Amino acid sequence: MTAIDQPTPTPTRTAPPSRVRRTLTLAGAETRLLVRNRTALVNSVLLPLLLVAAVPGLGMDGGDGVGPQLLVAAVGVTLVFLTYYNLVTTFVARREDLVLQRMRTGELTEVEVLLGTAAPTLVVTVGQVVLVAAGTVVIGEWVAPVDVVLPLLALVGGVALMLLLAAASTSFTRTPESAQITTLPVVMATTALSGLLFPLSDLPEQLASVARVLPLTPVVELARLGLAGRAWDGTEVDAGGAWAAAPLPLAVLGAWLLAGAVVAPRVFRWAPRR
Amino acid sequence: MRIVEDPVPAVEVVDLERRYGTFAAVRGISFEVAPGEVFALLGVNGAGKTSALEVLEGLARPAAGTVRVLGRDPVADRAAVRPFLGVLLQASGLPGDLTVAETVRTWAGTLSTPQPVDEALAQVGLTDRADVRVRSLSGGERRRLDLTLALLGRPRVIVLDEPTTGLDPESRRAVWELVRRRVGEGAAVLLTTHHLEEAEELADRIAVMRAGRIVLSGTAGEIAATQPATIRFELAPDGPALPALPGAQLVSTGPRVELHTRALQPVLTRLLTWADAEGVVLTGLQARSATLEQAFLAVADGTDDVPRLVSPAA
Numbered sequence: 313m314t315a316i317d318q319p320t321p322t323p324t325r326t327a328p329p330s331r332v333r334r335t336l337t338l339a340g341a342e343t344r345l346l347v348r349n350r351t352a353l354v355n356s357v358l359l360p361l362l363l364v365a366a367v368p369g370l371g372m373d374g375g376d377g378v379g380p381q382l383l384v385a386a387v388g389v390t391l392v393f394l395t396y397y398n399l400v401t402t403f404v405a406r407r408e409d410l411v412l413q414r415m416r417t418g419e420l421t422e423v424e425v426l427l428g429t430a431a432p433t434l435v436v437t438v439g440q441v442v443l444v445a446a447g448t449v450v451i452g453e454w455v456a457p458v459d460v461v462l463p464l465l466a467l468v469g470g471v472a473l474m475l476l477l478a479a480a481s482t483s484f485t486r487t488p489e490s491a492q493i494t495t496l497p498v499v500m501a502t503t504a505l506s507g508l509l510f511p512l513s514d515l516p517e518q519l520a521s522v523a524r525v526l527p528l529t530p531v532v533e534l535a536r537l538g539l540a541g542r543a544w545d546g547t548e549v550d551a552g553g554a555w556a557a558a559p560l561p562l563a564v565l566g567a568w569l570l571a572g573a574v575v576a577p578r579v580f581r582w583a584p585r586r
Numbered sequence: 587m588r589i590v591e592d593p594v595p596a597v598e599v600v601d602l603e604r605r606y607g608t609f610a611a612v613r614g615i616s617f618e619v620a621p622g623e624v625f626a627l628l629g630v631n632g633a634g635k636t637s638a639l640e641v642l643e644g645l646a647r648p649a650a651g652t653v654r655v656l657g658r659d660p661v662a663d664r665a666a667v668r669p670f671l672g673v674l675l676q677a678s679g680l681p682g683d684l685t686v687a688e689t690v691r692t693w694a695g696t697l698s699t700p701q702p703v704d705e706a707l708a709q710v711g712l713t714d715r716a717d718v719r720v721r722s723l724s725g726g727e728r729r730r731l732d733l734t735l736a737l738l739g740r741p742r743v744i745v746l747d748e749p750t751t752g753l754d755p756e757s758r759r760a761v762w763e764l765v766r767r768r769v770g771e772g773a774a775v776l777l778t779t780h781h782l783e784e785a786e787e788l789a790d791r792i793a794v795m796r797a798g799r800i801v802l803s804g805t806a807g808e809i810a811a812t813q814p815a816t817i818r819f820e821l822a823p824d825g826p827a828l829p830a831l832p833g834a835q836l837v838s839t840g841p842r843v844e845l846h847t848r849a850l851q852p853v854l855t856r857l858l859t860w861a862d863a864e865g866v867v868l869t870g871l872q873a874r875s876a877t878l879e880q881a882f883l884a885v886a887d888g889t890d891d892v893p894r895l896v897s898p899a900a
Contacts, residue, residue, distance in 0.1 A: 340695075
């Protein structure tokens with residue numbers, strides 16, 4: 313009776329799509345939507361690049377060199393202003409339009425729905441960093457990194473953390489427009505105190521210690537260790553020194569990821585509050 | 587994970603309860619739906635229909651009781667159940683900037699056994715609208731697209747929450763036709779509706795919910811039969827008095843007479859025999875069995891306890 317094993321009348325496919333494939337299907341549709349939305353496209357492609365370009369103008373001289381400084385800024389700025397902000401608005405928009413609730417009635421798992429929805433933003437994030445790296449080569453400011461693994465860990469861990477923070481932030485964001493306000497705490501505090509705009513060693517010691525446990529700081533620290541060979545306090549380090557200085561920021565990043573993974577699924581809502 | 591053939595009903599709900607905080611939206615309902623059967627849940631807004639369906643759809647966990655879809659828990663065994671479950675939510679969204687065809691193709695790309703996109707669009711008469719952005723569709727077209735997606739994976743169990751709300755009569759009939767065809771192919775359908783006509787047209791069995799409970803269930807005929815039939819006519823004022831009519835209740839007298847009875851045929855026979863013998867003319871004579879609507883109105887909105895259960899989930 314329960315004919316789940318019954319042959320289907322006209323099979324169009326021999327095997328069901330893999331999890332990756334079906335998530336990519338959703339990601340494809342979301343990318344199409346991003347391309348068709350001019351405002352969102354400009355916001356996610358042009359704006360972060362302008363912000364990155366403005367960072368060297370702050371006259372912050374940690375001895376990093378323009379190339380590494382631009383690249384570190386690219387990682388930090390893109391993660392907050394593009395990845396985090398875009399994901400909050402996208403998730404909230406899809407939730408309020410009842411799209412997420414519909415996606416949940418299909419075969420995609422909840423994680424697949426969120427990853428598929430987030431995919432264009434994640435791709436643009438990585439693209440921006442690559443673009444800035446290419447840019448530093450073009451303007452002749454490219455400096456070979458002291459270590460490649462640490463900046464990559466910073467980028468991957470940072471993207472994952474922004475995804476979790478964005479998912480959690482949707483719980484107190486009612487509309488895509490209100491995201492401009494609800495994202496401020498993360499955007500302002502983490503950017504200001506990440507070591508991106510001024511060296512954390514300029515701060516009183518206690519405040520610096522606080523700043524170093526904020527979510528974006530370990531990402532910037534790790535990126536700077538590998539790309540510029542500078543520790544958070546400005547000390548110059550080689551590859552060995554970079555790794556020797558890495559355990560604390562890695563632990564902080566890991567702790568944030570863990571906290572995000574615990575909190576985000578608990579507070580995320582799939583449908584508008586009625 | 588496969589779900590093998592076994593003699594379970596397609597949908598089985600036992601003592602289901604749902605609460606929001608202290609508010610009990612669903613207070614212990616039970617029913618079953620067999621393959622090839624349409625089961626309709628009726629009730630006024632807030633009766634708990636959608637809250638009950640959400641558990642079946644795997645979108646919410648029950649506060650108490652169990653729900654099985656094809657013998658499985660729709661939340662715990664989601665991955666096993668989903669390929670065979672088609673859901674049409676009462677309200678759901680689609681990105682406005684994708685075309686109809688893109689929308690269907692995307693959904694198909696996430697399903698195990700999708701229908702061909704062209705075939706699916708043809709079924710709901712949206713072939714001509716394939717390249718139109720979803721944003722530009724009319725309400726009726728949107729609903730038909732919703733239905734296309736719900737049926738796209740060739741589901742064995744179909745949950746339709748108010749499938750034809752906002753549709754014109756012609757589209758509504760087209761939807762009924764589509765649902766009937768899937769039922770003919772063995773699908774089990776669970777639907778909610780505000781249109782009693784829709785329930786009468788489609789449903790093999792009906793349950794009426796009120797304040798989180800099922801207060802009536804059975805076939806449309808059985809439910810209608812919980813209410814008395816009505817006989818109406820006018821009498822000339824100077825004529826002979828009505829005879830005794832056992833089994834009938836006189837609701838209004840005077841020139842306009844209204845009788846309620848649960849034994850329509852014998853009462854009517856006695857009335858007509860009397861009229862014939864006395865030479866009385868029963869002007870504007872009407873005799874009508876109770877309708878589903880009458881039965882629904884009698885229980886759906888009331889606050890008194892009238893659980894008059896007819897063949898509970900037979």
